[in-house]
Amino acid sequence: MSAISANKAELLAIANAVASEKMIDKSIVIEAMEEAIQKSARNRYGAENDIRAKLDPLTGDLTLWRVVEVVEEVEDYFKQVDLKQGEKLQPGAKVGDFIVDPLPPVDLGRIDAQSAKQVIFQKVRDAERERQFEEFKDRAGEIITGVIKSVEFGHVIVNLGRAEGVIRRDQQIPREAARTGERVRALITKVERNNRGPQIFLSRAHPDFMKKLFAQEVPEIYDSIIEIKAAARDPGSRAKIGVISHDSSIDPVGACVGMKGSRVQAVVQELQGEKIDIIPWSEDTATFVVNALQPATVSRVVLDEDDGRIEVVVPDEQLSLAIGRRGQNVRLASQLTGHQIDIMTEEEASEKRSKEFAERSKMFEEELDVDETLSQLLVAEGFAELEEVAYVDLAELASIEGFDDELAEELQSRALEALERQEEAHRLVRRELGVEDALAEIPHLNEAMLVTLGKAGIKTLDDLADLATDELIAKKREAPRRRNNADGPPQRRPQRETDKGGVLGEYGLSEEQGNEIIMAARAHWFEDEVTSGPTEEAAHADSTQ
Helix, strand or coil: CCCCCCHHHHHHHHEEEEEHHHCHHHHHHHHHHHHHHHHHHHHHHCCCCEEEEECCCCCCCCCCCEEEEEEEEEEECCCCCCHHHHHCCCCCCCCEEEEEEECCCCCCCCHHHHHHHHHHHHHHHHHHHHHHHHHHHCCCCCEEEEEEEEECEEEEEEEEECCCCECHHHHHHCCCCCCCCCCCEEEEEEEECCCCEEEEEEECHHHHHHHHHHHHHHHHHHCEEEEEEEEEEEECCEEEEEEEECCCCCHHHHHHCCCHHHHHHHHHHHCCEEEEEECCCCCCCCHHHHCCCCCCCEEEEEEEECCCEEEEEEHHHHHHHCCCCHHHHHHHHHHHCCEEEEEEHHHHHHHHHEHHHHHHHHHHHHCCCCCCCHHHHHHHCCCCHHHHHHCHHHHHCCCCCCCCCCHHHHHHHHHHHHHHHHHHHHHHHHCCCCCCCHHHHCCCCCHHHHHHHHCCCCCHHHHCCCHHHHHHHCCCCCCCCECCCCCCCCCCCCCEEEEEHCHHHHHHHCHHHHHHHHHHHHHHHHHHHHHHHHHHHHHHHHHCC
């Protein structure tokens, strides 16, 4: 093949054939041919020349020329000419003009033709890759069908027709056999531009793959009458989806199950027998958690909004069912609801409440210098911290049965004194740690927090200012309580480094408060800039006088 030595009819025929075969614009092929001709012509006339080629896409006529610049004094004899030579090439030429110097057609040899062929192929290949990327770049989140081309190191390569995709090992359904030549459906998760062409990442394990399958099987989901609000999967084993209906006359669970389970079974078969629990979604977190733990029966739910944790109490005989095999049921429920779920029996919950009650009673007894009966009464009324007693409305405290205004005032006074004693004790420890007093002026920080900062090596304004908000206030993420089997004791996985949280994560500071702390610590940086600027300018002015 030599597009260069072919006649003009053949050139156009080749351009049309390549454009049609690769499904790219004919102008890109023409441009590639022109570039190849230019490269080959430079090899013939000299690479230093600025040679251009133009192939007419309608007639196939090829024009070849050299561009030179008219200058007063020639420095580059290949790309420049003086005024005298320029006037010969183009009458009336002036310094600064660029002149087109026509060149005769050249007969290119075998090596030149091969080089031109490589240029054309590379240009066409680049255009084809760009076309593939443009075609798939906005299709993330779609389900696509392809044919398995090969399996390489456990990763499945899928022929998508105009491109290839890959299902990585961790995005496959476990124990699913991938056979060359079989058709496969998968979700497009990501499309990236790459030197070797677009990288199209596919998944059969992603929760969105299951959601899209339901949309294909359930017309009400496709029409947005029913919405899948949440989904969680243990690929190939079990899944849960939370659904809600925007039409009160349509049961979302029944619509997804279908007549005799036909709709859900179609999805189950595609997911290699994965069991799917379809759960009614609820805005009320406690209700949704109870639904998510089905088929287990829940006795009580206790929400901890600050830590994003939920304690669920179940009857003893329901414990293994609620946790599920290898913790699967509670793990999927946690993913579905977006909350950390701790499962405990009635006995465990009772023991925990008794322990907390005793600890709080003992604390009030010691800090407020009251008898056991009075301290237990405070705990029974819902008081858990000294701050609650110190700053609660006096009338609320006095309204407790057996209390009066005088006792309420005395308890508040003692609570305030106890808080002051604690603050002073923390202040002494803080100063022993070497935490400077300037940090005590920062809003939202108390002495206990300053002690924690000091123990973490944060002792100056600059130390604190260097922190990001997350490093300061991020809450520690703990592992869920789980059991390896129904009879074993609760276990907790080892804490990972990434679960440590921020320095002050235990104090429950909000992101807004964390930002204010960091900005207050950095305030002196900006003050230094303002004060140093004029001083430096004045010093410079003095030195010049």
